[in-house]
Every structure is written in C-alpha cells, then in structure tokens.
Amino acid sequence: MADDPQSNIIQFWSNELKIKMTAPKLTEDDAFLSNTPTGTLVYRVPAPHTLTGQPQESLWEFEALHMVLSIQAVKPDFVEMLACKSTSKCTLRYHRHYTPVLKYVVPPVVYREAEIELVFDPKSIMNRIKDVASDDLPFVQAKIGLANIDFEGYVRNTATYRGWYNNNVRGKVGDQKIADNHNVNMLWETGYAIHDPITMNTCDYTGKKCYVTKTIPAIFSIDQKQGYVTGGQVITVKGFGFGNGKIKPMVDGVECKIIDQTAEQFRCRAGKAAAPSKLTENVPVTPASTDGKKRRLEGEAPAPTASAPAEPTPSAPAPAAPTPAAPKVETKEVPIRFIG
DSSP states (O other): OOGGGGGGEEEETTTTEEEEOOOOOOOOHHHHHGGGGGGGGOOOOOOHHHHOOOOGGGGTOEEEEEEEEEEEESSSOEEEEEOOOGGGEEEEEEEESSSSSEEEEEEEEOOOOOOEEEEETTTTTTGTTOOOOOTSSEEEEEEEEEEEEHHHETTTTTTTOTSHHHHHHHEEOOOOOOOOEEOEEEEETTEEEEEEETTTTTEETTSEEEEEEOOOEEEEEEOOOOOEETOEEEEEEEOOOOOTTTOOOTTTTEEEEHHHHHHHHHEEEEOOSSSOOOOOTTTOOOOOTTTEEEEEEEHHHHHHHHHHHHOOOOOOOOOSSOOOOOOOOOSSSOBOHHHH
C-alpha cells in the first residue's frame, strides 16, 4: 500500500449491479487510524447509494448487495493494484436487515446551536455490535452537512436502542453554512445509516423543491430596547449566518442600513419612520408617550410607574367622526418592532 493512507484508492465491484465503483476518499479520521506501513488501512464504507451514485430508491429492490474490494495504491513512481486471490475474503455485503434507517429529522429547518432530534430504526444492527466500550454509543457520529451534531448532555451511554422500532436521540446542531439543503449522515460502528426515501424529505406544495435539512440564519440578541422616529440609532444584532453579504434588516418596515457585518454579528443604522409604531394585541405595554417620538422594541417590559397618584386628566370630547384605523405595519427579515 501507499505510505500516505489517502493515496490508497478503494474500489468495489458489485455482483448485483455489474458495475465497478471508486469509493470516496478516506476521511482524515480514517487516515489517522490507519497504519499503512504495517498493512493496516481503516475505511468506513459509505451508504450504498453514496457508493453506487444511484438514487436510493433504485436499490430498495435488493435485499443484499455484494461488493468485491480492491485497492489502487498510488505511489510516487507507479500505481500498484492490490486484490485478494480469493474474492470471498474481500467481499463486503450490504444487507437491509443490518442497515440502520434514518426516518425523520425534527425539525428539518435548523440553525447553529438549535436542538434537533433524529428518529431512526437500527434494524438488527445491535446484534452485530458487540465490542463497544461501556462509555461509547453504538453510533459514532451524526452530521448535518459537514458539521457534527453534539450529543453530549443529551444522550446517556447506558441508553439502549430497540431494533425494528423507531428510536429517537436529541443533540445540538454545530456550526455550518447557510444552505437550502444539507444532507444528514449517521455513522454507526458498522457503517452509515440509509435514509427512508419518503419520510426524510420535506417538499414544497409543488413537490419539486425538496430538502433533507435547511439551514437558516438566526438572531440571538438585539442590543437596543427603544428608539425614535427620527432614526439614526445604531443597532447591534448578534446571531448566526450573517456572513453571506445579503442582509437587509427592517425596523418596523423601515430599512436599517448596514454599517458592518461578520458571520455572527452586524450593526445597522435605523432609518426615519413616518410615525411611532403601533401596538400589537399580544404585547403588554404602557401607553404611548405624548411627544409622539419615543418608540420601544416589541417585547420590552413596561416602563415602571411612579408610586404617587397621577393628577386626573380631563376627559377628551367625543370626536365628531370615528378615526380610521392606522394601516397594519409588518416586520420583515429581522424581527425588530418599535412600539410607542
């Protein structure tokens, strides 16, 4: 074999499909665990549809797939072909009874540090996993795109998983890119789980735009609690997913001009508003200030009232005609709303 583990190209021949396939390159983890000078090459075989490059649905008709292994060892001066004299010693079998199935990702729309739940059926794989350390789990890792799902604090190593039954495990989403579709991979001690072709996809009403998981930006905090219709206030928003340069924050329907931004924070300057923000039914607030200028962000606690009683206010005369209701103001993009 080549001394560099990642210079060894894994190839498979499928008896059922009658095709030869080049497997994905060794991961850095597998390369680290390998010791090619002594003849040890660690490789975790991908799911059948990843290996064959065929739609997963087209493989459901097979109860088992047999793959004959060979290796191309790329060395500085030549390429060495390695194969077993007896194919039975280098045959890998995929069997549906021993392949875990991912059923659901809940929710399918995620963001960094969000909690997520994976629902899966391990099938009969637990009968094949015998040498797992007492402090390890039968599955090695799960990823959304290239980011690991963190199970620490969510999953106990004493947990058991029932075969031919929907089990669930919770974790926290890691750092990843904003994307309309990220794949989900769940790696077990024996290989990767496959996806249920029906339940693992979420589609729009047309059925043409589908995804496994979608990663969106998220707002974690907004530093300002009140503002003025005159605008000019600098607002700092912290969160995730702001690094793509396509941010257009709106404050009560008025654009907040970007000053600067990073992936985790942006600052913007509030624009001038035509009038104080209107109250919403579900936000408990004190009455608007009489100067007509001061505004407060939606969700802010009511301002404290003085302990001394206020002087009585004379009743206003009845209006000659009802005042038409103010038009509804919607908040878009960044959900900041000012109220009087």
